[in-house]
Amino acid sequence: MKTEVIAFDVHNTLARFAPERVSSIEVQDLLARFGVETSYQSLEAARQYVFFFDTPKREIHGYVDFLALQFDHMGLRVNLDVIESIAAMYDRRDSMVLFDDALTAIEMAKAKDLRVVAFTTLPKFMLGRAADELLPKLDAYFDASATGYAKGDPRFYASITQSLAVPPHAIRCIGDNLTGDCLLPQRAGWQPTWLNRRDAQPSNTFPTVHSLTDFAATF
Known part of the structure; x- marks a missing residue:
């Protein structure tokens, strides 16, 4: 079976969040200083809601946009200046860092005349500073807003296959999650490899x- 496309997961495959990333308890405490009471568990649940229900509907344009949706789902009334302050904290501390082997693997795929794409839950803006290095190297970045479906939905993978206009078996993928990066792509006809870092x-x-x-040595 001829491979035409290499699809990389992003989180913990191509890149990782820095250790100093913002925690939900920090957001809870910051909101409390402005008289907004909630729990870190609710914040985490609403964050997941945005990922899996809002991002398939449209592209999210930065942390202000993301947080406004998150707080709205929680029924919280948060002033815009507070949202902007929290967003700035995320921008400073939640920028992703590429793994040392990420760009090398992409370049090795390109050298074999393979198309290289990302398939991920994360909106582009969450790459932070890593976006400048990563995005120019990719032929496509498939997140929920690009496909209309959240990662994990079988239609997410089918949509990517359709967009690439190749047979499913022509897509080799790699990621660290056995379900979302391996099992479900395999069911979609892709050829998965598990990254066990x-x-x-x-x-x-x-x-x-x-x-x-x-992985790239097998191309």
Whole structure:
């Protein structure tokens, strides 16, 4: 089966969040200083709601946009200046960092005349500073707003296949999540590889590598 496309997951595959990223309890405490009471659990639940129900409907344009949706779903009345302050905190601390092997693997794929795409839950703006290095190297960035479906929905993968105009088996993908990056893509007809960076219990179901350069060596 001829491979035409390499699809990379983003979070914990191409890039990771910095250790100093903002926590929900920090947001809870900051809101409390302005008289808005809530729980970190509610914040986390509403954050997931935005990812899986709002982002398929439209592109989210930065943390102000994202937080406004998040707080609205929680029924919180938060002044715009407070939202902007929290958004600035995310912008400072939640920028993603590319793994050392990310760009090398992409370049190795390009050298084989393969198209390179990302498939991810994360809106582009959440890449932060990593976007400047990563996005120019990609032929496409498929998130929920690009496909109309959240990652994990079978239609997410089918939409990507349709957009790429290739047979499903022509797409090789890699990611760190056995379900969203391997099992569901396999059901969609893709050829998955599991990225096991943390030396977790080996999988007997999917081909496994421990780095992106190991994966790229198989192109």
